Amino acid sequence: MVDASYHNNMNVTDVYNSKWLKMLGWKPNITITVDISKNLQFINYADNYFHNINLKDSSTVRVNVTAKNLQELNLSNTNFPIRYIYEADTPNLEVLDITGSTCQTIYVHLFEKATKLRKIVAENIKLNFDELESIFYSLKNLEELDVYKSNLRNIPPTLLKYQTVLFRLNLDENFFPSFPATLKYVQNLKELYIRFNKITYITESDFVTFKRLGKAKIFIQGNPINCDCLHVQSLKWIKEIQHLFMDLNETLCSEKSSTVLEIIQEKTFEEFVKNCQTDTWLALSILMLLILIVTITVVFLAKKYRVHIDYVILKLRSRWKGVYSVESGDFQFDAFISYAEDDYRIVSTTLYQTLTQRGFQISFPDKDFIPGISKADELLRCVDKSRKVVFIITENFLANGWNSYAVQMTVTHSFHNNRRQSIIVIIKDNITIQRMPKDLRYIWWSIVSIRWPETSDLMEQFWDELDRALKSV
Template sequence: SNNGLSEWLVDVSKMSNLKLLDLSENKFATLSSHARQQFGHAFQLSNLTIDISRNGIACTCENQDFLVWMHENKNYYLHIENYTCSTTDSMFDFKSLESSVHNLQKQCKSFLGWYIGCSVTSAIFVTFIISIIVIKNKWKIRYLIYKSKQRFGFVTPFNRCIPDTMHYEYDAFLSYSGQELMFVLKQVIPRLEVNKNLRLLIRDRDYLPGISKVDSTMKGLQESRRTVCIVSKKYLESKWRDYELNMAKVEGIEDRGSLDYVILILLPEVYNGNHLPKTLMDLIRKERYIEYPMESCAYDDFWDRLIRMIEQ
């Protein structure tokens, strides 16, 4: 006792004649797990009693294993009710050792697993919600990103004049799959451009070389009064046509304030099918479509209706 010891290194596990070990008035804040193991053997071998009073035991969460061990072996400690903690603000009281140990364990119980589980669950939930929002609004997001790039001059430069609501360079931007090119050359151009003097933007004819497909498409949508989509099965299978259709719808909603900007020409192979794709249903419900007739006698009426939809 009274030696300023802070660590116990002597092996007492085989000292069968040792009855009392007086370690009072030292600096023992705890005993290592190895020392506790040796003392446990000594307790059983020689009924050893220890006195570590007036040492300032560390009554902390980090030392709770030692405090629990003391409680389990309290009969081997001399005057244990007089032991004190190293800090005066500790709520630990050796006079009521069992309840003090129990309260310390509750206080120090780790909620790390719960925190990690809740954090991971929350992150997955938030990611799921954000993913739904992004997927649902992906075309609007892509459109706004492009408009921002355009506003700050990051788009491939070309001579352009953003039209006002009264004048557009083209009457209609024509969206079609490559399979319908002959239909465009033999039917659309003669009927609309030659006969009615409408100006169409046709990618195979009017896109400028050296300009990216995205920039050319967005420029065409912005400078056209309407977008006319010739919808065939191949059209619905094409990712680029899907891009044109969805960008046209966002252009109509964001800049024109209406889906009336888009007109669908449904070919017989589409409207005679089992069901129409979901990507077209918003335009179908607003009656922004016209079915290309199967009988030649109805052609003139079809083109007249299409022209009225473009010009209205």
């Protein structure tokens, strides 16, 4: 232990030349215990600089300081190595000034025994209070805290939880985007300086906190307070507790057009609120109109392109299930036949039997659709596995909405897979081309159309023509 008891008073020269401070530059990996004179009450080392401090690993150096009667310590604008002090037994210390300290970290329990500390000045420092949430827990007599211009963006919510007698707090020229939540604990605060930060509005919790502060004086000049219609409620809260704000007449709105005090004047504010309500209703009306237009457009497009949307969904679903389109020349069926339910007998007997006898593999819904699976899924599966698709166009077919869907799905599939020559149309009941489904009319140039004969003597010619169409590439 280094004994400095021979000092009754200590000035700058004494501090610089004293053995206990020079030891800090000597030996790493040690604990140094310093006992300062019991009679020493004041140390002023402001605006000085320590030399010969060159520790490779400061985390292994701990300094324990005992100064039983020290009441005031001024280390402002120095490089005093506060980060090395692990424990300070200073039960009578009342004032500490570390303004301009270059230390970026200190031990969290540094002030545990400084229970009488009532004033801390720490302007222009670089401490990160996020890692020091409990550093003030034992300072129940702290009355003043000054962290002016210290690059602070936030402080822990419970940092000042036990500072119930704190009456002056200076947070000027930092980067706080809002009022610190820890303010709710300092209900005896009389002066709050939070000028030239980044605060744009006050929240409901801020409002409740400030109402509890009662007679506090709050200074917010230099903050970019928003005075637009989106922050009417914030301005209402400021108006209600405006007696707490000492410099509203000097606090410019972020729009720079006027001060906050001018905005919250009774008549001006009433007119401002009315204009905002009008603007709000206008904005809402425009928004609702846009939503309506978008909704109508989406519904219209969904109806118009329903089949295309369904086709994409079905293809994606097939890929997800591991089912892929067949390769050219690897079809399971020569043709898939689409027809109206009322025409089932023609397909299942005459058409199916004749084509099968001629060596064709034919697919149609009643034979190949798997029960329990959606018709759309099965339609796409059978069409995909068939080299040709044959539509039996009758009056019954034209009257059925599902058949129109089947035509659109088949046409979409054919063009998507470059199979434009794969559609064959068999026309019955003397139906004209003009009455054909529009999706077929649009691609009439690429399909094969065959009319069902009206007399039996022409049937053989019909079968030969259909045979050639099914065999064509």
